[in-house]
Amino acid sequence: MNPRLAPLDDLDRRVVVALQQDGRASWRTVADAVDAPVTTVVRRGQQLLADGVVKVTAVPALGARGVYDNFLVRVSCRPGTQAEVAAQLSAREDVRFCTIVSGKFDIMAELVVHGGASRYPQLLADLQTVPGVERWRSDLILHVYKMSHDWGRQLSGGLTAAGPPTVEARTAEPEPCDPAHLDAADWAILDRLRLDGRDTFQSVADRVGMNESSVRRRFDRMRANHCVEIVTLVPSAALGMYAETLVTVRVAPAHLDAVARQLAAHPSVRYLASLLDDSSLFCEVITPSSLELHAFIQHTLAHLEGVAGWNAAMELVYLKRGSVETPWWRAQLGLPDPV
16 A cells, blocks of 8 residues: 555654644654654654655745635536546646545635636636536635644544643634735745745755744744744545545524534534535535544534535545645555656
């Protein structure tokens, strides 16, 4: 089995969860969090990174480039073209996430339109001409209630010595970033850290022609201003989560916000946003198996006051998340890595 797709042992999982808490944490800090020898953690962590099981990257905030709107797009493809269409969409800078799914659509993706929704028609004409696309549905994302990058810890109940996450951490909405906080030097730093979120400040400084203290100071400022987040990507199956599901929930308008707040507090909900169409919420649910997914639907979703129904699709292959291509999607499809 490709190492990127193999399940991890307990120590590797704890290392991953610690990196989800802080992808730039030193190996000594990670070792303290997982209560293991530093030398062992260094060896395990570096192997996970080298094998492409884990990728640590810097993700600029959506508002870091100014005014934007984002759209959830659902795509139907000509039979046999799903992977090719998804790969072409994922290669675009304005596509933030992209996944091949089950159900009546073949692909779901998030498209970021810098400059606002009025510029969407210009992009749409280009996107709909991608070979293999047969049908395209767009829906404006109005508000993001939850975007969780430390879902491994949430679902495990705390695999590290730091203990379980707080309710506030589980339900936090993304903080806005003022683009005035960033200049050309900041973007040069971010471009380097997008390639390798664990690169040292000295290495980044050497590449962008600055001194180490300036790079460190600028990065700390960007993080404090909510303009960048360090994200650790890992296949959910590696942490024992084999059912990733995208659910569109129809809600009575008067109950929309209350239902959203209740769903956001649930540890299995990794992402939650309201959509313009049909008084609905779009959420990503991650569970160990379809049994737990069934329990979530029957015992949580079905009993929320105001929920009128839902549509759902299983995520089959995730090609892009947080504007970053996942290192393992080609292995899932049995394709070679690009040269």
